[in-house]
Amino acid sequence: MHIVLELDGEPFELWLVREGAEVRVEVGGRTLDARVQGPGPFDVQVGGRTHRVEVPDATHAVVDGERVGFRIPSFAPGGAPGQHDEEEGGSKVVKPPMPGRIAALKVREGDTVQKGQILLVLEAMKMQNEVAAPRSGKVARIHVKPGDVVESGSVLVELEDA
Amino acid sequence: MLRKVLVANRGEIAVRVLRACRELGVRSVAVFSDADRDAMHVRLAGEAVRLGPAPSGESYLRQDKVLEAAQRTGAEAVHPGYGFLSENAGFARACAKAGVTFIGPSPEAMEQLGDKVRARQLAIREGVPVAAGSEGAVKDSAEAARVAERIGFPVMLKAAGGGGGMGLRVARTAQELPRLFEDARAQAEQAFGNGAMFVEKFLERPRHIEVQVLGDAKGHLIHLGERECSIQRRHQKLLEEAPSAGLDAKQREMVGALAVKLAQVGKYSNAGTMEFLLQDGKFHFNEMNTRLQVEHPVTEMVTGVDLVQWQLRIASGEELTLRQEQVHWNGHAIEVRINAEDPLHDFRPSPGPVRRWVPPSGPGVRVDSALAEGWTVPSHYDSLVAKVIAWGPTRREAAQRLHGALGEMRLSGFPTNAALHRLLLQDAHFLEGDLSTRFLDEHNVMERFAQQAQQERAQAEERAAALAAALALAPQGGIGTLHERHTRPPRREE
Incomplete structure (x- = not known):
């Protein structure tokens, strides 16, 4: 299965495959074998050491003695490690690296852009931040205009193959 | 004493001023934008007035709205904090016209000492050392080039009204000077409405030393010693301390006297800061900040003097009863600025929701913040x-x-x-005290930080993997059920 696990707001993307009493976990480009013991608290062997994990309620865990809040904002059953390569050449959907206000658009719909080309300028916390094309292609749609306030997840620009 | 003060700011500095009001028995008024409706400063004030939508141009920078709020609530004075309207002489004048006390220097002193060109001219006239350069503003890039040839490259091209690294360029050759000059001028014109430029010798490896001054309306002025703010990134201070590890008692006395002299001839009153660059044992006056500064707590910690209380008392018409010989320095204080920014991605701003906030405490630890769990750091204001x-x-x-x-x-x-x-704080060079404004570059701090962050991320990933594995094998519930619980839309509260 594929999950996004947030620990105190910090997201981790993990792929899990259950193999008997073991779970194979892919995270951050590494494959880790986790051996879980106990009905809870659990002793989980990962990466050469044993982590003590308790889950007192559905939103909190205690990992190695430190209490953390957790959320699972995304979950998909199935899938297997190694089958989740990034879309070739970078994402076609451009999202802002931070919430902010659109200060300027540097391209128009229909323009052909190169990977790394500046698409727009996002103003956040008194700083101007350039948002670049993650891949080469054609600007299919622009969803924002100067002055718009955008959140982290919103789609700014969609690209398509040129 | 003033009876009621309006705090025309937000965030930690608004909270700081509100606390001083409370301690002096002064009633307080907060102002807020739509982004700060639930902010801590609103909660701590006696009353609060909405200024407008989130962008500062429509809220915290609206002089008319701030003054209207002061008049409507009967506030006799306005404390501007730092940033926003704090160095705006026009606002100080508008306050006077509306019969409201501006807690800070007079508009004339602000113009004389806050304008970089005028302050530099005054320093030269009074024999306060400055870096070699043009005496006043230069009229074009050709004149800037002539000054540069005379004093030698590299030179700093600076805007009279600049700040925060804006309108500032370093020219290393005569070839690149005209282009950089026009860049800086255009930026300054756009950002500050003032394209006046001057030229100074660029100091390659200075320490940033600044002196806190405090004065009353009768002209009694003292200094509270120096702060060192050499640890910077992109001309923005990151870590500040008092006293400086680079000064001896004689230098401290000398730079303090220079600061007081300049403040005196500029007829300065209330709290302010004179910035100097120190290189090869020589001080060079850089600029004055005509307001309370972010890093004022380190001075408070080593002198035991409450600067914000004094600001309020002086604005009430009280005399500054503290004499220079009564100011003593005890121990050492260091401040770090915790910013919502990502040092791994070129310090890009990273506003967001506060999921967890456990402030540190203990003997000798002070935390000035406006954070609260459940609150969201807005993207409209600075990242501190x-x-x-x-x-x-x-x-x-x-x-x-x-x-x-x-x-x-x-x-x-x-x-x-x-x-x-x-x-x-654990770096050997930092602990040695051999600082300069180039510290981060000189000691490969960012490269080392990236390596350390990578290791920490790997450890965090292992903990996340351990928790995920435990959840996957948990007898009841399981990850799918938790996902459903965590993403189910919250029940609407009517």
């Missing part, structure tokens, strides 16, 4: 979210205590620079 300050009998003890405090602190929901500060 907390200041953590530690005092110790010596510089090393202060650094060690601050390092420990940051280890105890929990702040999550968005990236911050807290881990970078922990690295700095």
Whole structure:
């Protein structure tokens, strides 16, 4: 299965495959074998050491003695490690690296852009931040205009193959 | 004493001023934008007035709305904090016209000492040392080039009204000077409405030393010693301390006297800061900040003087009863600025929801912040979210205590620079005290930080993997059920 696990707001993307009493976990480009013991608290062997994990309620865990809040904002059953390569050449959907206000658009719909080309300028916390094309292609749609306030997840620009 | 004060600011500095009001028995009024409806400063004030929508141009920078709020609530005075309207002489004048006391210097002193060109001219006239350069503004890039040839490259091209690294360029050759000059001028014109430029010799490896001054309306002025703010990134201060490890008692006395002299001839009153660059044992006056500064707590920690209370008392018409010989310095204080920014991605801003906030505490630890769990750091204002300050009998003890405090602190929901500060506070060169404004580059701090962050991320990933594996094998519930619970839309509260 594929999950996004947030620990105190910090997201981790993990792929899990259950193999008997073991779970194979892919995270951050590494494959880790986790051996879980106990009905809870659990002793989980990962990466050469044993982590003590308790889950007192559905939103909190205690990992190695430190209490953390957790959320699972995304979950998909199935899938297997190694089958989740990034879309070739970078994402076609451009999202802002931070919430902010659109200060300027540097391209128009229909323009052909190169990977790394500046698409727009996002103003956040008194700083101007350039948002670049993650891949080469054609600007299919622009969803924002100067002055718009955008959140982290919103789609700014969609690209398509040129 | 003033009876009621309006605090025309937000965030930690608004909270700081509100606390001083409370301690002096002064009633307080907060102002807020739509982004700050639930902010701490609103909660701490006696009353609060909405200014307008989130962008500062429609709220905290609206002089008319601020004055209207003061008049409507019967506030006799306005404390501007730092940033926003704090160095705006036009606003200080508008306050006077509306019969409201502006807590700060007179508009004339602000113009004389806050304008970089005029302050530099005054310093030259009074024999306060400045870096070699043009006496006043230069009229074009050709004149700037002639000054540069005379004093030698590299030179700094500076805007009279600049600040925060804007309208500032370093020219290393005569070829690149005209282009850089026009860049800086255009930026300054756009940002500050003032394209006046001057030229100074660029100092390659200076220490940033600044002196806190305090004065009353009758002209009694004292200094409260220096702060060192050499640890910077992109001309923005990251870590500040008092006293400086680079000064001896004689230099301290000398630079303090220079600051007081300049403030005196500029007829300055209330709290202000004279900035100097120190290189090869020589001080060069840089500029004056005609307001309270972010890093004022380190001075408070080593002198025991409450600067904000004095600001309010002086604005009430009280005399500054503190005499220079009564100011003593005890121990050492270091402040770090905790910013909502990502040091791994060129310090890009990272506003977001505060998921967890456990401030550090303990002997000698002070935290000035406006953070609260459940609150969201807005993207409209600057990225400073907390200041953590530690005092110790010596510089090393202060650094060690601050390092420990940051280890105890929990702040999550968005990236911050807290881990970078922990690295700095244990850095051997930092502890030696051999600082300059180029410290981060000279000692490969960012490269080392990236390596450390990578290791920490790997460890965090292992903990996440352990928790995920435990959840996957948990007898009841399981990850799918938790996902459903965590993403189910919240029940609407009517």
